[in-house]
Amino acid sequence: MCEGGCKGAAKGRPDMKPVYPRAASYPQYAGLVDRKNAQVDRQVFVSDAVYQAELQQIFARAWLFLAHESQIPNPGDFIRTSMGEDDVIVVRQRDKSVKAFLNSCPHRGNRVCMVDAGTKARGFICNYHGWSFGIDGALRGTDGKVYEKDQSFEKAQIGLTPVAQIDSYKGLIFATFDPDAPSLAEYLGPFTWYMDIMLDNDPEGTEFVGGAIKSEIDCNWKFPAENFVGDILHAFWTHQSGAQAILGGGVDLGSRYDELAFQASVYGHGIETNLDKVGNTRTLGYPELVDYVFDLSEKAKDRLGELRARAIGAVSSCTVFPNFSFLPGQNTFRVWHPRGPGKIELVVWTLVNKSAPEHIKEQYRKGVMMTFSPGGVFEMDDGENWEYSTRVNQGFVTRQQPLHYALGLESADLERDLPGHVHKGSLNDANQRLFYTRWAEFMEYDNWTDLQSGETAPPQKKAVEAAE
Amino acid sequence: MMIELCDSSAIGEGEILRVDVDDFPAIAVARHEGALYVFPDRCPHADESLAEGWLEDGRVVCGVHFAEFELGTGAVHNPPVGCPNLSFFKCEDRDGKVFATLAGGPVNV
Numbered sequence: 381m382c383e384g385g386c387k388g389a390a391k392g393r394p395d396m397k398p399v400y401p402r403a404a405s406y407p408q409y410a411g412l413v414d415r416k417n418a419q420v421d422r423q424v425f426v427s428d429a430v431y432q433a434e435l436q437q438i439f440a441r442a443w444l445f446l447a448h449e450s451q452i453p454n455p456g457d458f459i460r461t462s463m464g465e466d467d468v469i470v471v472r473q474r475d476k477s478v479k480a481f482l483n484s485c486p487h488r489g490n491r492v493c494m495v496d497a498g499t500k501a502r503g504f505i506c507n508y509h510g511w512s513f514g515i516d517g518a519l520r521g522t523d524g525k526v527y528e529k530d531q532s533f534e535k536a537q538i539g540l541t542p543v544a545q546i547d548s549y550k551g552l553i554f555a556t557f558d559p560d561a562p563s564l565a566e567y568l569g570p571f572t573w574y575m576d577i578m579l580d581n582d583p584e585g586t587e588f589v590g591g592a593i594k595s596e597i598d599c600n601w602k603f604p605a606e607n608f609v610g611d612i613l614h615a616f617w618t619h620q621s622g623a624q625a626i627l628g629g630g631v632d633l634g635s636r637y638d639e640l641a642f643q644a645s646v647y648g649h650g651i652e653t654n655l656d657k658v659g660n661t662r663t664l665g666y667p668e669l670v671d672y673v674f675d676l677s678e679k680a681k682d683r684l685g686e687l688r689a690r691a692i693g694a695v696s697s698c699t700v701f702p703n704f705s706f707l708p709g710q711n712t713f714r715v716w717h718p719r720g721p722g723k724i725e726l727v728v729w730t731l732v733n734k735s736a737p738e739h740i741k742e743q744y745r746k747g748v749m750m751t752f753s754p755g756g757v758f759e760m761d762d763g764e765n766w767e768y769s770t771r772v773n774q775g776f777v778t779r780q781q782p783l784h785y786a787l788g789l790e791s792a793d794l795e796r797d798l799p800g801h802v803h804k805g806s807l808n809d810a811n812q813r814l815f816y817t818r819w820a821e822f823m824e825y826d827n828w829t830d831l832q833s834g835e836t837a838p839p840q841k842k843a844v845e846a847a848e
Numbered sequence: 849m850m851i852e853l854c855d856s857s858a859i860g861e862g863e864i865l866r867v868d869v870d871d872f873p874a875i876a877v878a879r880h881e882g883a884l885y886v887f888p889d890r891c892p893h894a895d896e897s898l899a900e901g902w903l904e905d906g907r908v909v910c911g912v913h914f915a916e917f918e919l920g921t922g923a924v925h926n927p928p929v930g931c932p933n934l935s936f937f938k939c940e941d942r943d944g945k946v947f948a949t950l951a952g953g954p955v956n957v
């Protein structure tokens with residue numbers, strides 16, 4: 381702090397510009413995913429070193445889900461969330477745009493916002509020494525009695541650290557800490573064609589209803605992410621009894637499975653769907669909801685085309701790489717926030733069409749609580765599996781043992797004209813292999829040119845029209 | 849003695865303007881429901897600028913720690929610990945100019 385001597389008048393003034401960390405290259409970790417033999421080394425679920433590399437390579441670079449526009453409609457409305465382990469405030473501005481900042485005071489680092497969400501905030505005052513920040517993140521004032529008398533104090537260049545880029549796709553707000561990241565549209569690529577099944581099946585768009593439900597699960601964040609990216613296989617075993625209890629029958633992928641079911645993957649984002657129309661919606665337990673979705677998919681044919689209209693309520697699941705997942709039909713949207721290699725904080729919301737009648741929104745909300753909340757039938761089924769899949773690897777010998785990700789190695793579907801890497805059948809490890817391939821690309825590449833042109837990049841083929 | 853501060857047209861409804869006058873600390877001029885108010889541009893809490901705050905429901909809100917002062921009485925609401933009331937200068941609008949009595953310090957109007 382005293383270079384050049386401490387007596388001189390012109391001391392080095394602090395450089396308070398935001399710092400966006402640089403990526404590196406970790407081929408040794410990329411190698412933990414054995415693409416040739418369809419295997420994943422268990423180190424990726426337990427190693428602290430790998431986890432730290434994930435924070436740097438993935439969570440400090442990827443576009444991460446922050447909030448739905450409907451959660452913060454008015455200036456000053458805000459929610460607190462995380463990007464990786466970084467605490468972030470998301471605030472609606474007076475000009476209606478949205479900004480997001482690190483929730484950390486540039487003075488001594490204290491958290492400036494303590495609550496989860498709020499409306500019409502005037503700003504954020506740090507609890508420690510009272511520095512005050514506007515909803516635009518700029519330092520508004522400190523203690524004028526002290527700082528105004530200090531000639532060297534440069535208020536103008538101090539503020540909360542903004543995310544490097546922020547953007548939204550059909551109501552969903554995402555951000556990245558990487559100034560060099562491609563646009564959100566490029567990051568999602570043609571996967572938006574599948575996201576539209578939920579986000580654009582109605583002209584009035586969507587909203588989140590009810591609050592956010594938070595819970596903790598002692599598992600590695602990749603287990604739930606890979607589960608939603610393409611593991612319907614587990615439903616036949618894990619969820620069989622829950623399905624019996626709610627439906628009076630087992631999990632059913634529909635009579636046209638062989639012909640219709642598929643998995644698709646773009647840049648590691650993935651969807652598996654059985655196109656059975658209402659299989660997921662049925663599990664919420666309300667016959668009226670099922671009628672609503674039948675109706676909706678009939679109407680949505682114009683907007684989405686026949687195939688995607690069948691997917692609105694079907695047995696299906698999605699993950700947007702790395703840790704944002706949702707279930708069409710059950711309408712649960714969630715982020716698996718990493719909290720160390722062996723823990724996640726799970727935040728879940730319920731998405732509905734704005735135009736849906738009130739009692740339908742209510743049934744979605746309650747239905748999701750019964751199935752996919754911490755006390756929900758299916759969530760409890762899943763959580764325990766992920767915890768043990770993680771925890772057993774504490775065993776030194778156990779974690780040397782191979783894992784099998786090889787279901788459906790020969791199932792690539794080169795005929796079907798759909799966006800991304802398409803595989804036949806939803807009972808398949810294909811999307812999970814591509815999820816880990818994407819993970820390995822993030823570990824290996826320090827630049828976006830390589831990241832966007834690797835194995836997971838969508839194959840070049842005839843563009844699929846949004847409305848067939 | 850009243851001295852001239854600025855054109856009264858410079859202060860729109862609901863606005864606060866900072867005015868620098870020779871020999872006096874910075875002054876703030878605000879307009880609420882047509883009436884003018886003149887007060888020191890210095891928050892009684894920790895000296896930050898009130899002109900950088902805003903008017904809301906007949907109060908001056910300090911943008912730094914959100915103390916609120918009633919226009920007219922100066923009574924403080926939502927005070928940070930130890931924050932006194934705000935005081936105002938006598939002022940009037942003379943032919944489109946804002947005049948105020950600054951000497952002797954602010955008094956409550």
Ligand code: FES
Nearest residue numbers: 485487488506509
């Ligand atoms: S740490 Fe925030 S004001 Fe000191």
Ligand code: FES
Nearest residue numbers: 891893894910913
């Ligand atoms: S400086 Fe105005 S409230 Fe603190």
Ligand SMILES: [Fe+2]
Nearest residue numbers: 614619758762
């Ligand atoms: Fe499950």
